[in-house]
Amino acid sequence: MSRQIALIVDDEPDIRELLEITLGRMKLDTRCARNLKEAREWLAREPFDLCLTDMRLPDGTGVELVHYIQQRHPQTPVAMITAYGSLDTAINALKAGAFDFLTKPVDLTRLRELVGTALRLRTADHDQPVDSRLLGESPPMRALRKQISKLARSQAPVYISGESGSGKELVARQIHELGPRAERPFVPVNCGAIPSELMESEFFGHKKGSFTGAIEDKQGLFQAANGGTLFLDEVADLPLPMQVKLLRAIQEKAVRPVGGQQEVVVDVRILSATHKDLAAEVTAERFRQDLYYRLNVIEQRVPPLRERREDIAVLADAMLMRLAEGSGQAPARLHPDALEKLKSYRFPGNVRELENMLERAYTLCERDEIRASDLRLTDAINSGGDSGPTSLAHIDNLEDHLEAIERDLILQALEETRWNRTAAAQRLGLTFRSMRYRLKKLGLE
The missing domain is CATH 3.40.50.300 (P-loop containing nucleotide triphosphate hydrolases)
Structure with a gap:
């Protein structure tokens, strides 16, 4: 198996030697360059698994080298070496695409950690499945x-x-x-x-x-x-x-x-x-x-979900499949009228709200089919403020309607705070006593 190769770019002989010795002990081969010109020549000759570059070089800056490698050798991680206290410089390097940075004097433990992480990056699996909610x-x-x-x-x-x-x-x-x-x-x-x-x-x-x-x-x-x-x-x-x-x-x-x-x-x-x-x-x-x-x-x-409404169908299918697997029952399907209802809703709670909505509808639906009525969305809420004043004609019972809104807001706050009732109460602007009363009233204790 061929050894991995690192490119070291620094005009100071002592720094180059220190980096060469340390990386050599980590079983890496090294190539050294004193300036941008030599670095580009090395990069044209062979591929590198890692590049360590000083920020200040005789014929340019390390950021210029970061840009160059990003454009021509994007699989090569670049770490910047900066003067101690030059945080702004390090941040600019990261924004340019540097993998990480080190400060002088170089801490060898930190250097070894950085090199190890960079080499793992070369072998990281970038084709892992994306979470279904993405x-x-x-x-x-x-x-x-x-x-x-x-x-x-x-x-x-x-x-x-x-x-x-x-x-x-x-x-x-x-x-x-x-x-x-x-x-x-x-x-x-x-x-x-x-x-x-x-x-x-x-x-x-x-x-x-x-x-x-x-x-x-x-x-x-x-x-x-x-x-x-x-x-x-x-x-x-x-x-x-x-x-x-x-x-x-x-x-x-x-x-x-x-x-x-x-x-x-x-x-x-x-x-x-x-x-x-x-x-x-x-x-x-x-x-x-x-x-x-x-x-x-x-x-x-x-x-937000309302900026990608065309994803709602595939998201809903994945969520319903997951619900079915969790319950051991057959998966439900969305009736076209339910899908249209979802696509016209503004989803203030975004993907989490869609998930909660489908979980509730899955429990209520009959014959494994979710219809618009199972979503329990009134047109008043559904308009999301886009269609003029709220129409009371679509609200059958004001108390039930307000209670449903209150329940959804409290559940959202609880989920966002990992069910910490004190933190959820603060988020909603409630006292803990008031929160406890509402949880009891809504059967959420």
Whole structure:
């Protein structure tokens, strides 16, 4: 089996020698270039499994080399070496398509981790099946899947924007599963569901005896995700003091457990999401601008379901098949009138709402056929505000109608907070007592 080859591009002989020795011990062959011209010559001669390049070169910049390799050798991961503290430079490199970055002086442990991840990227399976909730052949979904494949090849932080229920966590999982960290943990955390007083312990862990109730050492989310991906869902809900600590952990690639004296080095890729407008949260000074720029190196928008109505039929079929497999019964089919009803609905809750709607209809339908009436959609809701004033003629019972809306909103809030009733109440602007009363009234306890 032929050895893997790395291209090292740096005009400093000491750095080249250090990288050559380290990569040689990892059983890699190396080729060295002192500038952009020599790097291009090497790339024309043979294929490379990895490229490490300095940011400043005598005849140009490392970013220029990133662009060159992206265009001509897109399967070759490029890592940038930058001066310590040049975070803006590193972020620009990631935006240009660099796989990852290192800072000088080069930490050899971090270098070995980066090289290992880059080489796993070369063998990662990019043809894995897409989650059924990311199905669809509409232009927005084809574009999204193409972007996911690109994002999986990078270690850059990605901010996933989109409405509630549109599939942001599914996109994050797909980025993880198609990338070099696929065999390592994917750790999702809903930032709005953790009580603020426990947040530091949850993220960074704690030492035994560090506070009342700390009866043993506990690993935090960063340590649990080490080598893999940490997905910060609803990141806009982080309180400002925690935002400062999170920023430091991301920048230093290390965390200090509560009550601990020493920092623990962690290697995690950060993906984040929120249904809120994060830029607006920054403007309103509820979210730190420096953390925003650190998380939002690359932004990926997930389209709402109403922008891809042509995908509803294939999504519904996949969901009904999954429901049938789960219940051990025959799959139901959508009657054409039900499909038309779904296609004209605005879906404020997006794919998650479609899934809940079909699950309810599957339970209610007769003869394994879902008709429009089984969807329990009134034309008043169905219009979604597009067809002028709401018509009361289509509402048989106002109390039942309002109760159904209340139930759907509460269920959505509970699902988004992983059934944390306190967090769901906060999201809905309710007191916990009021939330408890509504759950009991609606039979949702």
